[in-house]
């Protein structure tokens with residue numbers, strides 16, 4: 410029996426949602442694909458070995474694209490219905506509100522209510538309501554999204570599930586919308602690390618020679634051959650102005666990470682915010698809302714954090730000298746968040762637009778907090794947010810011009 414209760418952001422081992430090896434459609438959905446004896450053997454096999462990294466363990470791989478590939482349309486429909494309502498016998502009709510076992514219309518990828526005869530999708534009233542792609546492609550996209558450590562680009566997803574890149578863009582945008590609107594908002598306490606990382610607005614290096622006037626390069630070469638010093642003047646004109654325009658797209662991602670008190674286990678809860686600059690006005694506005702007073706806070710030596718010592722036990726590490734003081738003061742967990750986000754910027758997305766930077770930052774906060782969950786747990790974690798977020802406000806009709814009016818900035 411599958412349960413939808415996933416404690417998001419919880420640290421440490423989480424109770425398995427379905428027995429490893431029992432397959433996707435366990436319980437009342439279909440007969441388990443392995444016998445109880447086989448199941449216990451499979452669980453024994455999946456136990457992490459001594460000293461093995463969690464990402465290398467068989468325990469992590471309790472669900473994969475391979476299992477989705479082997480599902481037929483009826484199984485995919487049952488899978489979504491089970492995840493949505495917890496049981497196929499207790500489906501809530503969106504029309505009349507009756508709780509019953511509906512008829513399955515596999516040809517339409519829909520369910521039919523026994524009381525009012527209404528047809529409805531297992532994704533009714535979610536961001537994927539009225540979707541046109543098959544449910545199986547959607548499930549494949551979700552599995553790809555959770556299993557990629559640095560995220561997945563729209564172009565790559567479009568190649569994997571064979572849809573237009575516009576479809577993949579909106580699909581990923583809707584997933585980030587769910588993560589953003591259903592993000593965890595509990596206040597943090599204990600040991601908190603705070604840092605800011607700048608993204609976007611990077612000026613392109615000017616190519617001085619290429620921008621020179623005709624004849625100027627030849628004159629420079631001749632001057633160099635004569636042994637005269639070459640002018641080091643900066644280019645003035647269109648390229649410099651364009652770079653200055655680009656600087657307007659520069660934003661800072663502020664990250665707050667609660668660190669596991671035992672040590673050696675990293676951070677367990679992450680909160681992100683977007684601002685124009687890392688300054689004391691922004692820090693003084695955000696911090697009281699999410700950090701419990703008298704908590705211990707570690708930051709770098711940036712002047713933006715000087716006011717924190719009034720309400721918090723504030724320690725700072727001088728990064729120009731050391732990464733960690735002799736007393737163990739560091740902000741390496743906050744730095745590691747930016748490391749991953751930066752690598753995704755370089756390797757996967759090739760850039761973040763300021764308008765949707767908050768969405769990407771939240772995606773990586775979610776990925777960090779769910780990093781110790783198994784593939785099945787991450788899928789359930791993501792689906793819970795998809796089902797709870799309601800209809801899409803920012804991506805429904807995106808290509809027809811209906812999108813979010815502005816960016817999500819902390820304004821001071």
Ligand SMILES: [Zn+2]
Pocket residue numbers: 502503504505506507522523524525526527
């Ligand atoms: Zn009904």
